[in-house]
Amino acid sequence: MTPDDARARLTAHAHGVLCTVHPDRGPDPVPVVYAVTDDGVVGVPVDAVKPKSSTRLRRERNLEADPRASLLVEHWDRDDWSRLWWVRAHLVFVPDPPVDVLDDLSKRLMAAAPQYADAPFHRVLALRIRSVSGWSALG
Secondary structure, rough: OOHHHHHHHHHHHEEEEEEEEEEEEEEEEEEEEOOOOOOEEEEEEEEOOOOOOOOOOOOHHHHHHHOEEEEEEOOOOOOOOOOOOEEEEEEEEEEOOOOOHHHHHHHHEEEEEEEHOOOOOOEEHHHHHEEEEEEEOOO
């Protein structure tokens, strides 16, 4: 899969697994909804939709300690393995993104999931894409 194809698949989807680095246990994967701007920023919401014990999530603390992250998006077809593919984006946390970037990400997230129609976000985490790679069974 070319980097352009990988980027297109990443942008076309809205759900993946965000992997941050926990200071003690290492890789710390968590499923997320996300959106991608045209200039390569991934937004991951901290939302008010799903119940949580705190709005200060572990992924945020991980990113503050180590700004590196990856986002894995994949397609699985149990019956037809010729349709398998995955895309991995290598990311770096942007602690203070510009307001216009956050507005763009919020609008994209609102369009990505009906549960986000009213922008129920405490925050949107911004991560800059450093590189994208992928694999497809179809070549």
